[in-house]
Amino acid sequence: MKRIISLTVQDRSGVLNRVTGVLQRRQFNIASISVGPTETEGVSKMTLVVDVEDEQRLEQVTKQLNKQIDVLKVSDITDKAIVVRELALIKVASSAQLRGEINGIIDPFRAMIIDVSKDSLAVQITGRPDKIDALIELLRPYGIKEIARTGLTAFQRGHQPQGNELSATYLLK
Amino acid sequence: MKVEAKLEFQTSTAPKTGADLLIDLLIKEGVETIFGYPGGAVLPIYDAIYRARGSINHVLFRHEQGMIHAAEGYARITGKPGVVIGTSGPGATNLVTGITDAMMDSLPLVVFTGQVARSVIGTDAFQEADVMAITTPITKHNYQVQSVADLPRIVKEAFHIASTGRPGPVLVDVPKDISSEVLSMVPEEVSIHLPGYQPTYKPNPLQIRKLAEALPKAKKPVILAGAGVLHSQASAELTTFAEKHHIPVVTTLLGLGTFPADSPLSLGMGGMHGTYTANMALYESDLLINFGARFDDRLTGNLKHFAPFAKVAHIDIDPAEIGKNVPTQIPIVADAKVALTQLLDEAVASPECAEWHEKLTQYKKDFPLWYKLDSSGMSPQWLVEAIHKVTKGEAIVATDVGQHQMWAAQYYTFNKPHRWITSGGLGTMGFGFPAAIGAQMAAPDATVVAIVGDAGFQMTLQELSVIYERNLPVKIIIVNNGALGMVRQWQELQYENRISESILQTQPDFVKLAESYGIRGAKIDNQEDLVASLPELMAYDGPVLIDCRVLQKEKVFPMIAPGKGLHEMIGVKPQ
Numbered sequence: 067m068k069r070i071i072s073l074t075v076q077d078r079s080g081v082l083n084r085v086t087g088v089l090q091r092r093q094f095n096i097a098s099i100s101v102g103p104t105e106t107e108g109v110s111k112m113t114l115v116v117d118v119e120d121e122q123r124l125e126q127v128t129k130q131l132n133k134q135i136d137v138l139k140v141s142d143i144t145d146k147a148i149v150v151r152e153l154a155l156i157k158v159a160s161s162a163q164l165r166g167e168i169n170g171i172i173d174p175f176r177a178m179i180i181d182v183s184k185d186s187l188a189v190q191i192t193g194r195p196d197k198i199d200a201l202i203e204l205l206r207p208y209g210i211k212e213i214a215r216t217g218l219t220a221f222q223r224g225h226q227p228q229g230n231e232l233s234a235t236y237l238l239k
Numbered sequence: 240m241k242v243e244a245k246l247e248f249q250t251s252t253a254p255k256t257g258a259d260l261l262i263d264l265l266i267k268e269g270v271e272t273i274f275g276y277p278g279g280a281v282l283p284i285y286d287a288i289y290r291a292r293g294s295i296n297h298v299l300f301r302h303e304q305g306m307i308h309a310a311e312g313y314a315r316i317t318g319k320p321g322v323v324i325g326t327s328g329p330g331a332t333n334l335v336t337g338i339t340d341a342m343m344d345s346l347p348l349v350v351f352t353g354q355v356a357r358s359v360i361g362t363d364a365f366q367e368a369d370v371m372a373i374t375t376p377i378t379k380h381n382y383q384v385q386s387v388a389d390l391p392r393i394v395k396e397a398f399h400i401a402s403t404g405r406p407g408p409v410l411v412d413v414p415k416d417i418s419s420e421v422l423s424m425v426p427e428e429v430s431i432h433l434p435g436y437q438p439t440y441k442p443n444p445l446q447i448r449k450l451a452e453a454l455p456k457a458k459k460p461v462i463l464a465g466a467g468v469l470h471s472q473a474s475a476e477l478t479t480f481a482e483k484h485h486i487p488v489v490t491t492l493l494g495l496g497t498f499p500a501d502s503p504l505s506l507g508m509g510g511m512h513g514t515y516t517a518n519m520a521l522y523e524s525d526l527l528i529n530f531g532a533r534f535d536d537r538l539t540g541n542l543k544h545f546a547p548f549a550k551v552a553h554i555d556i557d558p559a560e561i562g563k564n565v566p567t568q569i570p571i572v573a574d575a576k577v578a579l580t581q582l583l584d585e586a587v588a589s590p591e592c593a594e595w596h597e598k599l600t601q602y603k604k605d606f607p608l609w610y611k612l613d614s615s616g617m618s619p620q621w622l623v624e625a626i627h628k629v630t631k632g633e634a635i636v637a638t639d640v641g642q643h644q645m646w647a648a649q650y651y652t653f654n655k656p657h658r659w660i661t662s663g664g665l666g667t668m669g670f671g672f673p674a675a676i677g678a679q680m681a682a683p684d685a686t687v688v689a690i691v692g693d694a695g696f697q698m699t700l701q702e703l704s705v706i707y708e709r710n711l712p713v714k715i716i717i718v719n720n721g722a723l724g725m726v727r728q729w730q731e732l733q734y735e736n737r738i739s740e741s742i743l744q745t746q747p748d749f750v751k752l753a754e755s756y757g758i759r760g761a762k763i764d765n766q767e768d769l770v771a772s773l774p775e776l777m778a779y780d781g782p783v784l785i786d787c788r789v790l791q792k793e794k795v796f797p798m799i800a801p802g803k804g805l806h807e808m809i810g811v812k813p814q
Contacts, residue, residue, distance in 0.1 A: 076434075076435060079371075079385075080371055080375060083371075087375050088376075091376055122562065126559065126562075129558055129559035133558075134380075134435070135379070135400060135433060135435055136435055138434055
């Protein structure tokens with residue numbers, strides 16, 4: 067099962083190495099990882115999507131991550147009400163004649179064309195990973211030359227509904 | 240006859256450097272002994288050590304592996320961090336085994352490694368190794384100093400992290416330009432702030448109550464005592480608790496001595512080569528209370544058969560240990576001493592379990608540890624018993640890894656804590672002898688015995704120089720079976736007696752070897768001679784090496800074969 071783990075860490079050299087080392091040592095597959103600064107200076111947020119076999123191993127890796135001195139907080143936010151976004155850049159083969167057609171496809175996704183050349187164009191899309199996957203599938207017939215994705219980043223919504231009325235599990239296939 | 244080089248010291252007028260600051264900080268931390276080896280990248284630090292002589296004791300070992308195991312032995316006895324200084328590159332990589340060993344057995348170490356100057360880090364400079372990356376998975380934490388101004392904070396944090404919570408090794412990598420930087424001003428002292436490191440010492444009262452409620456309902460309670468009890472100095476509390484409620488106690492390999500072996504409640508060591516009674520108690524128990532043990536696989540055997548009928552309470556300062564291997568119904572994150580004190584303070588009713596005690600007593604009677612004497616030579620088990628007798632069971636015993644380690648664990652029964660030093664988790668050959676040196680430094684007046692195998696001893700024997708130089712009266716007893724005994728035993732039992740590369744065809748003359756280092760040596764190959772000469776050898780005021788020739792074919796029993804459960808021990812009866 068895929069889980070979204072959110073970590074706040076001290077922005078010190080070696081902390082990324084420690085986090086990925088813990089996951090590698092315990093044989094977890096990292097599907098994506100994104101890191102960036104937060105509202106607090108010297109504190110970074112990491113969002114990991116990991117493949118975990120079972121609850122016990124998930125608990126173990128969460129605890130091992132928590133043990134790292136520079137890790138301030140670890141939470142599995144998969145089952146919380148969360149906002150999840152990813153950004154992707156997609157380079158599609160396209161002649162000038164096809165541009166309008168592609169525009170028509172990406173428009174409902176609120177994606178945009180950010181670079182155009184003689185035989186290709188670059189699309190930028192932001193959204194949930196499943197939405198990005200859907201757009202990629204639609205663009206595939208035109209010939210995808212390159213994809214760069216940021217990996218998912220997320221945090222909890224301002225309001226957490228009581229009980230399990232909202233789960234983000236559906237976001238992760 | 241000791242040959243001593245005459246050293247003349249000169250007064251230094253050199254300005255204070257980052258290295259001087261480092262040594263000052265070590266002195267301020269209360270460090271008395273440094274286990275070290277110089278080299279290019281730590282020359283500034285060694286210059287500072289030269290200038291600080293008299294205020295700090297530096298012991299020069301002959302190999303970095305030897306010195307770090309010595310620091311581990313020192314830490315095991317004092318409970319204080321062992322301080323190690325090694326140079327960059329090969330100096331640092333030679334420390335890796337010891338750092339990993341300390342990580343596995345939760346020993347506090349603060350390891351300083353030199354590093355090439357910051358301007359050439361990453362250029363594959365001479366004696367450069369990526370020590371930070373190499374040691375990340377084997378340290379509790381590691382630092383590379385990026386500014387002299389950070390040194391006071393980093394040193395303070397390093398000692399704090401190494402010695403609190405679940406202890407462990409912390410490494411500080413010091414680039415040469417930092418240690419040689421001339422101080423324009425002494426950096427101000429800082430207080431440490433580690434928001435990501437707040438070990439829990441006090442247990443959750445709710446969980447303590449749960450345990451207090453479970454205890455009187457138990458019919459077959461058992462305590463498992465591990466090294467966490469040693470780290471929190473809780474042997475007295477553990478003993479009081481067990482005696483108050485009349486609960487039998489099993490110790491782990493590292494937990495030997497946490498509970499007096501001569502108590503009727505003691506069931507001995509559990510695990511692969513533990514006693515039948517201890518393992519059956521763990522197997523049949525309906526309430527297992529684990530104080531500071533990590534349910535290591537050598538203790539549990541096949542997890543499917545580990546304590547299958549028990550409600551498990553686990554008291555550990557490291558939350559990651561709880562539930563890691565064994566499902567736990569009563570998780571208590573706490574320091575063992577604090578938890579035991581609370582349990583003693585609470586009005587806890589005792590369990591009624593006369594039948595259980597009767598059963599265990601019967602097991603003890605029916606399945607005691609056993610070995611056979613053989614007229615053709617010396618039995619290693621008998622040898623350990625003889626050492627126990629001569630030292631009245633009061634010695635500090637350090638071992639290597641293998642058969643002799645298990646025999647020492649089985650037959651050198653410990654009634655008091657902090658006398659047993661062994662490499663449990665990593666199982667490091669070459670550990671025992673240098674660890675004994677560190678222990679002797681920590682306890683100069685104690686009898687320290689290194690019980691080692693002939694193979695493991697040859698991995699770190701160069702440290703004979705150190706015990707000679709410092710006249711440390713370590714007694715080295717080589718349990719010499721001319722083989723990698725445990726490997727040989729497994730090949731005999733698991734690989735249809737295909738003895739592959741586990742017999743040592745040639746050996747040095749250990750007596751002459753000792754003598755070439757200026758140390759008294761003796762070779763003994765039969766029981767009569769041992770009985771006659773051991774008391775005098777052990778009483779000798781100085782280091783002694785005793786090469787004891789024992790029966791090669793002897794095996795460690797009883798045992799749990801790989802993949803088997805606690806209740807499936809073999810070799811429980813004389814064969």
